[in-house]
Amino acid sequence: DTEVTQTPKHLVMGMTNKKSLKCEQHMGHRAMYWYKQKAKKPPELMFVYSYEKLSINESVPSRFSPECPNSSLLNLHLHALQPEDSALYLCASSQGGFSRPGNTIYFGEGSWLTVV
């Protein structure tokens, strides 16, 4: 099973709302990622968790707050977003964490976020 599951598939939220995106994998992977993708652009890295610790934050605004409750779950908490934050949010996982390169990264189907 090489599946990364993301929920919800679609989310519409107002600029004052608080919502969360969820990601789950049961492959025993110890690195999990959040990427943001705008239309016709490549994915851009937001956060990386390695062994349940935040290892990379690509200077993402604090209105995006990641959380890794355990090795199988990754959340992205959203608060006070702007319309320009509307995008496809992709979760991914890989077997190794930092200093264990060479592992295939598997992506979920993504969550489409629209901020109104």
Next chain:
Amino acid sequence: KQEVTQIPAALSVPEGENLVLNCSFTDSAIYNLQWFRQDPGKGLTSLLLIQSSQREQTSGRLNASLDKSSGRSTLYIAASQPGDSATYLCAVRENTDKLIFGTGTRLQVFP
């Protein structure tokens, strides 16, 4: 700063043609390179992973090569089919958990 570029940006070919998609990167200090396909509105599907010590990888009609010293990778698709229509992305992994994506090639294969 690593930059990854893909050429061409878009490609439209008739069914049955053999294709070459190109990926170039500016810093050769990579751990591996991975090729993905992305269907419209969907996530990314991993196609092939090439370690920095490898020259090529094959899976079915796909063959990916890597020339680390020149900063280039190619994805060869044999006997293309309409089902191959998608955006193809290459991504390089450096000495962190960071994956840096190329600009993508949008492929359309028509019957």
